[in-house]
Amino acid sequence: MERPTPNMLAPDPATRQPLLRLTGVHTHIGQYHILHGVDLQVARGELAVLLGRNGAGKTTTLRTIMGLWRASSGSIHFDGRDITRLATSDIARAGIAYVPENMAVFSDLTVRENLVLAARDGPLDAARVDWICGFFPALRMFWHRPAGNLSGGQKQMVAIARAIVEPRKLLLVDEPTKGLAPAIVHSLMAAFRELKAQGATILLVEQNVHVVRALGDTASVMDGGRVVHAGPMAVLAGDAALQQRLLGLSLDTQP
Numbered sequence: 001m002e003r004p005t006p007n008m009l010a011p012d013p014a015t016r017q018p019l020l021r022l023t024g025v026h027t028h029i030g031q032y033h034i035l036h037g038v039d040l041q042v043a044r045g046e047l048a049v050l051l052g053r054n055g056a057g058k059t060t061t062l063r064t065i066m067g068l069w070r071a072s073s074g075s076i077h078f079d080g081r082d083i084t085r086l087a088t089s090d091i092a093r094a095g096i097a098y099v100p101e102n103m104a105v106f107s108d109l110t111v112r113e114n115l116v117l118a119a120r121d122g123p124l125d126a127a128r129v130d131w132i133c134g135f136f137p138a139l140r141m142f143w144h145r146p147a148g149n150l151s152g153g154q155k156q157m158v159a160i161a162r163a164i165v166e167p168r169k170l171l172l173v174d175e176p177t178k179g180l181a182p183a184i185v186h187s188l189m190a191a192f193r194e195l196k197a198q199g200a201t202i203l204l205v206e207q208n209v210h211v212v213r214a215l216g217d218t219a220s221v222m223d224g225g226r227v228v229h230a231g232p233m234a235v236l237a238g239d240a241a242l243q244q245r246l247l248g249l250s251l252d253t254q255p
């Protein structure tokens with residue numbers, strides 16, 4: 001019988017650790033105490049969904065991960081490294097891409113120019129652009145048009161394309177479907193499914209739980225600046241009473 005290799009006996013610790021781990025994170029914005037000890041983990045290769053009512057602290061959590069707000073206590077580890085006190089530019093360089101809620105695109109620049117500016121490591125990689133345009137065909141159609149002329153959904157596609165124009169270890173996306181028509185939401189979700197299939201790790205903030213119940217691997221729910229529930233999406237999706245308690249609605253109630 002074949003002897004087990006050392007790797008089989010002791011898996012690489014890096015692959016056992018979550019890619020992202022927040023432990024007891026508190027954040028103050030000015031005099032306001034917004035996050036009250038957030039514990040959150042995202043495993044490599046998973047699509048983790050962060051849910052919660054308005055004002056629960058989801059956006060503040062993403063901004064704290066990126067160093068845009070400073071954690072006043074607690075720790076944030078990414079890829080085996082303590083990033084709690086790093087500058088935002090160093091956090092981005094460590095491999096985290098962030099798509100904020102307000103579709104951060106340069107309106108006066110063309111779609112192409114928006115992507116060129118986002119590619120920090122050099123010229124655009126044509127094969128990667130082809131791959132991105134494969135699930136966002138509108139980008140190719142409007143390649144030489146100012147991004148400001150695009151629809152809300154198309155701008156969101158540009159914003160996501162900017163974040164993934166070069167490979168990143170983790171993608172943070174804040175409510176990408178907000179205010180978008182159902183058909184656009186559908187194509188955005190298909191894009192996230194494709195990204196995940198290609199091995200991306202994604203932390204997605206989403207209000208509309210119907211949209212993500214089939215997409216998310218895990219669901220964490222925030223309330224009052226804390227994560228009050230974390231587990232497989234299937235558990236939350238299959239428990240109407242839990243949904244009602246945590247989110248004040250049922251996943252089975254279509255919008």
Ligand SMILES: Nc1ncnc2c1ncn2[C@@H]1O[C@H](COP(=O)(O)OP(=O)(O)OP(=O)(O)O)[C@@H](O)[C@H]1O
Pocket residue numbers: 029032034052053054055056057058059060061207
């Ligand atoms: N710049 C700020 N100054 C003061 N309070 C803030 C600031 N930004 C956010 N807050 C407060 O922090 C709390 C959490 O806000 P946050 O935007 O993180 O919630 P959220 O879960 O993302 O909500 P939503 O789903 O409505 O975007 C809210 O009570 C909000 O009013």
